[in-house]
Amino acid sequence: MSTTGYIVQGVVFVLVFGTALYLFGKAIWDRYRFLRLGAKEESRTQDPGRRFAGFLEFVLAQRKVLAEPSGIAHFFIFWGFLVLVFGDLDFIVFHLTRWHLPWATSPVYLFIQEMFSAFVLVAVVLGLIRRYAMRPMRVEASFEAGLILGLIGTIVLTYYVATAADLVLDGVSPGWWSPVVNAIAGGLAGSSPGALLAIAEVCFWIHILCISTFLYFIPRSKHLHMIGAMFNWYFRKLDPPGKLRKLDLEDESVEEFGVGRIEQFTWKQLLDGYACTECGRCHVSCPATLSGKPLSPKYLIIKMKESLVAQGPGMLAQMAAGAENVQSESLFVNTFSEEEIWACTTCRACEEACPVANEHVQAIVDMRRYLVLTEGKASPEVNKVFANLERQSNEWGINRRERAAWAKDLPVKTMAEVDGQAEYLYFVGTAASFDQRNQKIAQAFAKILLAAGVDFAILGAEEESDGDSARRLGNEFLYQEFVQRNIEIFQTYGVKKIITTDPHAYNTFKNEYPDFGFEAEVYHATEFAAKLLEEGKIKPVKRIDKTITYHDSCYLGRYNGIYDAPRYILQSIPGVQLVEMERNRNKAMCCGAGGGGMFKEETGTRINVMRAKQALDTGADIVGTACPYCMTMLIDGTKANGAEDRLQTFDVLELLAESLAV
Incomplete structure (x- = not known):
């Protein structure tokens, strides 16, 4: 040439x-x-060494992609x-x-x-x-x-x-x-x-x-993830995965709480849209999607990005014209339906599967907060839960004086009776306090603690709701009321160590209460019981010749990484043969109770029916749980499958107590 x-x-x-x-x-x-149109975000630059290490592991080495x-x-x-x-x-x-x-x-x-x-x-x-x-x-x-x-x-x-x-x-x-x-x-x-x-x-x-x-x-196109994913991993959340962001309810300049318009998402939440690969891993992991609900975490993120790109030019034009308050249209007009936002169980299966560190649950809870706190919108059954919590400090509205009824035949003391002089507070939680079937979990765990000589007490009628249901259902105001009440009670008795049989209480006490100035050693009952077994303070002796499959609680597993303790307990019991469901550990399917799901009407196939069928497919005699809410959902799911005589449901603590012969 x-x-x-x-x-x-x-x-x-x-x-x-x-x-x-x-x-x-x-x-x-x-x-x-x-x-930059998005709301300000808490610091996402602390601990740069850890962030850069994550960049190497998840972006360059593609570890999550290769999962x-x-x-x-x-x-x-x-x-x-x-x-x-x-x-x-x-x-x-x-x-x-x-x-x-x-x-x-x-x-x-x-x-x-x-x-x-x-x-x-x-x-x-x-x-x-x-x-x-x-x-x-x-x-x-x-x-x-x-x-x-x-x-x-x-x-x-x-x-x-x-x-x-x-x-x-x-x-x-x-x-x-x-x-x-x-x-x-x-x-x-x-x-x-x-x-x-x-x-x-x-x-x-x-x-x-x-x-x-x-x-x-x-x-x-979706290939914006080639750029967005790199930044998303670097600016990823370093807090515990299940921790929700605290809402400042005392800021008098705030007229709307939660997220109802695209610019009310934080810049990091909007970055999730850019990072999304549209791979669909979250889509096939979501129990709401799989059971025919109107929610898909994949399309939630895609629609968020599409709304931003569509409305962004108009908002920038408003800024250029000198507008003081730049506003877009409501997200509930053309972007999201209220039904899809309420369909989430907050199980975090989507976030666990996501290869680019997207944070779906916080975005969904933020939109629920807007509906509840700003618009005053919630279904009748959700509003009933709020009313029951306000009146009786439990979702069922049962008289709060009945909180300690489960312990009437046991030598269990309250903090008031021992003047706070107990090493551990056993926080029983709402389900194990009031639900007759779940009271057996509290009784079994109390027997284990008594057999091991653990110095513990309960709050009895003084116990409040931990507030988790209120928070995940969007009522941050009610949640923070419970936080302040609980902290006041804990401080009154000098509580430094808490054990609970409720994974939801465990998560919020351990990961979220520190934002409100309270920190303590927090144990889930399976963690604590496993520790007692390792130390030889208890020893299972009675054989339980059954095949057992264990259902991982979302708030115990994906939220807090506790997978081994419940299995260790089961494997310590003579005669037990443990088999796993196809979906187990970090890929376990939700029972449908989380995020207030236990108290909402459910469209499509019931999630607990699907999960119970997965347990039945193992051929096990018993499905073991470590959460009172999972217990209720799996019992109901087994009945719906017509198999209550073929598959029984027990908490692992009940099985341990039976093997201890206490």
């Missing part, structure tokens, strides 16, 4: 690629400005692209100048470039087969997905063919380190110089057009 030809080619390249870069940069800048087999293809596409960036730089420079960059002629580098290009091509083919032939529930056969995969595949193929044609044209052997290019060059051998030049140039320009198109689409 003549000097003039190279000049013309260079000018055309600058125009085409420069335009693509401009459109890419403009879209990225606009989306950054949209993020699923399909993530292998993404891993190779991700790393293939990183390697191809350097190769493409040389590819472009060579075609415009006929000069190679220093590293680009190294056999080692060329081999790595070839292999990663091949990996990307194989991954693209597998992606197309999976998306358009196999079509699993969580992925969609969309035009955009096909276009992106097609662009990626074409970029790799045109690199191979153009490189091979150039080498044959220059009379250079590709060498063993370029096996794919070598094979293509062999097929092109014998072609005329004009044909080789035409092949190289056509492939080069197709290559450039594909890259330019891809650049245009990245910020305007």
Whole structure:
């Protein structure tokens, strides 16, 4: 090609690629400005070392992506692209100048470039087969997905063919380190110089057009996650995963509480939308989605992003015009339905599955807060729960004086009777205090503590609700009332150590009460009982010759990482044979009770019926629980499956107490 030809080619390249870069940069800048419309966020920059380590682990090493087999293809596409960036730089420079960059002629580098290009091509083919032939529930056969995969595949193929044609044209052997290019060059051998030049140039320009198109689409499609996910992992939540953000109810300048408009989400919550890969892992993990509810955590995040991108320009225009209060339309007009927000069980299965650290539950609770505190909207059954909590400090509205009725035949003292001189407070919780079936859990645990000689007491009628149901149902005002009452009681008796059989109370005491100035050693009863077993303070002796499957409580497992203690207890009981459900530990399915779900009407298939069926499929005689709410839901689910005679439900503490013969 003549000097003039190279000049013309260079000018055309600058125009085409420069335009693509401009459109890419403009879209990225606009989306950054949209993020700044969001509410201020608590610090997301503390502990930079831990944040950077997480970036290495989850972005570069792709650990969360590789948690699923399909993530292998993404891993190779991700790393293939990183390697191809350097190769493409040389590819472009060579075609415009006929000069190679220093590293680009190294056999080692060329081999790595070839292999990663091949990996990307194989991954693209597998992606197309999976998306358009196999079509699993969580992925969609969309035009955009096909276009992106097609662009990626074409970029790799045109690199191979153009490189091979150039080498044959220059009379250079590709060498063993370029096996794919070598094979293509062999097929092109014998072609005329004009044909080789035409092949190289056509492939080069197709290559450039594909890259330019891809650049245009990245910020305007789900592939914005290529940028968003990196920042999302760095700015991820470092607090306990189940901890909700405290709402400042004393700020008199605040007219609306919670999130009812897109700009009321924090910038980090809005960043979740940019980070979303639309992979659907959350979609197929969500019990609400799987049981036919109107909620999908995947579409929740997608709709949040779409609302921001659609309304962002208008809000920026309001700011440019000098508007003091920039407002968008209500999220409950065209974005979300109230039904989908109430369908969530707050189980965190979505967050556990998410490969880009999205935080769905906080966003949902924030919208519930808006509905309850700002709009005064909740279903009749939810309002009844609030009324019962206000009157009797329990969701059922049972007279609070009955809180200690479960212990009437046991030598259990109250804190008032021992003048606060007990090492441990056993916080019984609402379900185990008032529900007749769950009272047996409290009785069993008290017997275990008595057998081990533990110095403990209860609050009895002084015990308040822990407030978890109120908070997860959006009534932060009521929750904070309970927090202050409980802290006052704890401080009155000098409580420093708390044990509870309720995972919901455990989570809020341990992870959320510190925001209100109260900290204590908090144990779940299974943790504590396992500790007693390890120390030899109790010893199971009576055989229980049963096959048992254990159901992981969401608030014990995914919220607080307690998976082993309940299983250790079961395995310590003579005769017990433990079998696992297909969905267990961090992938366990919710029973449907969380987030106030136990007290709401449920559309579609009942979640507890699905979970009970999973327990039945193991062939076990007993399903073990470690949560009073799970106990109730699984008993009802077993009955709905017509199998109450075939599968019994017991708390692991009941089984332990029986084996202790106490």
